[in-house]
Amino acid sequence: MDHEKERYFKLSLNKKYNLFGMKKWSVLIVGILLIQVSVNAQSNALIERVTKKLNLVNDYVATGVMKTDVAFIKASLGKVKVYFKKPNMLKVKKEGGISLLPKGGVSVTINSLLNNKQYIAIESGVQLYKGKSLQAIKLIPTDEKLDWVIATLWIDPVDALVYKTFTTTKENGTYEITMEYGQYANYGLPSKLIFGFNTKDYKLPNGITLEFGDEDPAAKQKALKQKKGTIEITYANYVINQGVSNSMF
DSSP, X not given: OHHHHHHHHHHHHHHHHHXXXXXXXXXXXXXXXXXXXXXXXXXXXXXXXXXXXHTTOSEEXXXXXXXXXXXXXXXXXXXXXXXXXXXTEEXXXXXXXXXXSOTTGGGOOHHHHHTTOOEEEXXXXXXXXXXXXXXXXXXXXXXXXXXXXXXXXXXXXXXXXXXXXXXXXXXXXXXXXXXXXXXXXXXXXXXXXXXEEEGGGOOOOTTOOBOOTTOOHHHHHHHHHTOEEEEEEEEEEEEESSOOOGGGO
C-alpha cells in the first residue's frame, strides 16, 4: 500500500512539474512573440513616417549633373534632367546624350519599394553612418511577382530620411544607393545620389561603347566581373508637383 502511495505521489509530482515547465515555456514563447510584434510595429511606424514624407511628392522635374565612374565606358559628363511621377515612373535624361543608368536599376527606387506595401519589415540593428545612428530595416516582399528579392534601408529615425539602400533584384543584380540631403529634405528628396552596381550585371543602354581595345570576348567578360561602377547625380533644383506628362517616360 505504501509503495502504491509513493508511486502515485511521484506521478503527481512529475505531472505538476511538467505542467509548470510547459507553462514556463509558453510564457517565454508568448513573451518572445510579443517582443517581435513590438519590434515589427516600430519598424512599420518608421517606414510609415518615411512613406508619409515621400507621399508629399506627386511628381517632379529635377536638374543636376551626372558623374559616371565606370572605367570601360566611353561617355562624357554632363547635365541631366530627372523626371518622376507616382507611383514609380522615373527617367534620367542626359543633355545631348543618353542615360547611363543600368536597365532595371532605375525601377528600384524607395518609392517602388514602399508604395505597394507588399513586404514584411524587420529591424536589423543600428549602424553609425556619417555621424548618424541609422536604423537598418530589412524588407522582404510578400508578392513573388515583384522585381526585387530583398532590400535593406538605413533610416535616420530623427528626420525619417533614408540615407542608404541595398537591394537584390531577380534579374538585374544588386544595387546600392547612398543619399545626401539639403533644402528638399522635407520632401525626402536628396541633394546628391550615388548609385553603385556590379558591372557583371550591367545591361548596356543602346549607344554605349565598351573600351576594351582588341581583347577577346573571354577577356571582356572577365573584366566585367571584376569591376564595380558608380553613377553620381548632384541635384541643383527640383520643380515639385507641377505636373509631368506620361509621354516623358
